[in-house]
Amino acid sequence: MNALHTSVHHSAVFDHPEMGDHENIVFAKDKDSGLSAIIAVHDTTLGPALGGCRVWPYENPADALTDALRLSRGMTYKNALAGLDLGGGKAVIMACPRKEKSAEMMEAFGRHVERLSGTYITAEDVGVSPEDMEAVALHTDHVRGTSATGLGDPSPYTALGVFEGIKASAHHVFGNRDLDGKTVSVQGLGHVGYDVARQLHAAGAKLIVSDIHAPAVARAVEEFGANAVDPSEAHRAAADIFVPCALGAGLNARTIPQIQARIVAGAANNQLQTPADGNALKERGILYAPDYAINAGGVISIALAEPGGNDEHVREKTRAIGETLALIFERAKREETTPEKIADKIAEEKLASANPRRN
Numbered sequence: 001m002n003a004l005h006t007s008v009h010h011s012a013v014f015d016h017p018e019m020g021d022h023e024n025i026v027f028a029k030d031k032d033s034g035l036s037a038i039i040a041v042h043d044t045t046l047g048p049a050l051g052g053c054r055v056w057p058y059e060n061p062a063d064a065l066t067d068a069l070r071l072s073r074g075m076t077y078k079n080a081l082a083g084l085d086l087g088g089g090k091a092v093i094m095a096c097p098r099k100e101k102s103a104e105m106m107e108a109f110g111r112h113v114e115r116l117s118g119t120y121i122t123a124e125d126v127g128v129s130p131e132d133m134e135a136v137a138l139h140t141d142h143v144r145g146t147s148a149t150g151l152g153d154p155s156p157y158t159a160l161g162v163f164e165g166i167k168a169s170a171h172h173v174f175g176n177r178d179l180d181g182k183t184v185s186v187q188g189l190g191h192v193g194y195d196v197a198r199q200l201h202a203a204g205a206k207l208i209v210s211d212i213h214a215p216a217v218a219r220a221v222e223e224f225g226a227n228a229v230d231p232s233e234a235h236r237a238a239a240d241i242f243v244p245c246a247l248g249a250g251l252n253a254r255t256i257p258q259i260q261a262r263i264v265a266g267a268a269n270n271q272l273q274t275p276a277d278g279n280a281l282k283e284r285g286i287l288y289a290p291d292y293a294i295n296a297g298g299v300i301s302i303a304l305a306e307p308g309g310n311d312e313h314v315r316e317k318t319r320a321i322g323e324t325l326a327l328i329f330e331r332a333k334r335e336e337t338t339p340e341k342i343a344d345k346i347a348e349e350k351l352a353s354a355n356p357r358r359n
């Protein structure tokens with residue numbers, strides 16, 4: 001290998017724009033099963049790095065590395081803000097979940113997780129099923145969310161946290177947690193969105209719903225007396241609260257000027273397309289509940305579940321998301337900044353106080 005070749009690779013990894021303070025990055029291969037994975041351990045200041053494993057047909061390893069670095073850093077912040085004694089990490093497997101993933105590949109991944117001696121704990125993410133995690137668990141105990149370790153589907157806990165977050169947001173904006181008579185636009189009626197809609201309906205909210213999957217919409221109209229709108233209209237519906245529970249990047253330069261709601265509080269990951277979109281919401285007087293703060297119920301359930309589960313302590317910690325958001329909103333107001341910047345600050349303060357060397 002010549003010197004130029006070496007320096008190209010060096011800059012591609014160590015000078016990667018997403019390379020923050022990552023502690024350890026493993027490029028994991030297994031010839032027999034075809035596994036190519038990256039395990040990124042971002043920070044273990046607060047405890048072992050917990051974060052899901054994603055199986056995705058990345059176009060190239062550079063995209064996979066970018067995803068692993070970004071997502072693992074996000075998990076450090078999410079776990080810290082949720083008050084968990086856990087650091088942040090993430091794994092990505094470069095494979096098509098339908099055509100290339102296999103039990104052998106997941107087992108090989110499990111062996112790599114085991115080699116990290118518990119500094120990384122894995123769980124389900126996009127493209128991974130409960131059966132896949134059972135295959136991983138054949139080779140390592142550093143896995144959560146399997147039938148032996150978990151409460152099952154994390155979505156109900158995510159939905160509970162989002163509902164608490166919506167009430168905290170309503171209190172901040174309207175001076176009252178009561179949702180009776182409030183109009184709420186829920187975008188995306190999947191695992192989380194449908195359950196949030198159910199809780200909103202039970203609390204007396206009037207629902208506007210949308211999904212690209214027509215049967216889910218029909219069911220919500222029938223069950224909750226909801227009004228259906230086209231998914232492209234969800235953000236600009238005449239509502240008090242907008243609850244994005246579909247895909248990311250829905251808050252952007254095009255949609256923000258059209259939002260009628262005074263609150264955006266939903267489960268979707270990475271709702272802000274760019275950091276400037278957070279400022280744009282603030283300028284329009286729209287309160288934004290930072291996504292990784294409000295949607296932490298799922299990771300709380302994965303982290304704290306006990307086998308065979310009494311889930312009361314999980315529910316309690318998940319309900320506390322409402323209190324965390326109330327603190328974030330108050331401080332953002334005091335410091336005249338945006339809630340997502342305060343969420344980041346609180347997470348960083350927790351890390352700094354656990355490890356004074358970070359100051």
Ligand SMILES: NC(=O)c1ccc[n+]([C@@H]2O[C@H](COP(=O)([O-])OP(=O)(O)OC[C@H]3O[C@@H](n4cnc5c(N)ncnc54)[C@H](O)[C@@H]3O)[C@@H](O)[C@H]2O)c1
Binds near residue numbers: 189
């Ligand atoms: N499941 C969890 O515990 C959890 C935890 C944290 C964050 N999240 C995030 O919350 C969001 C929802 O998660 P989920 O588990 O309910 O996923 P899901 O796949 O069960 O549901 C997503 C729903 O959104 C719909 N949808 C897709 N594109 C849409 C569009 N353009 N407009 C309207 N609807 C659209 C889909 O048809 C589907 O019904 C995702 O962004 C996910 O990353 C989920």
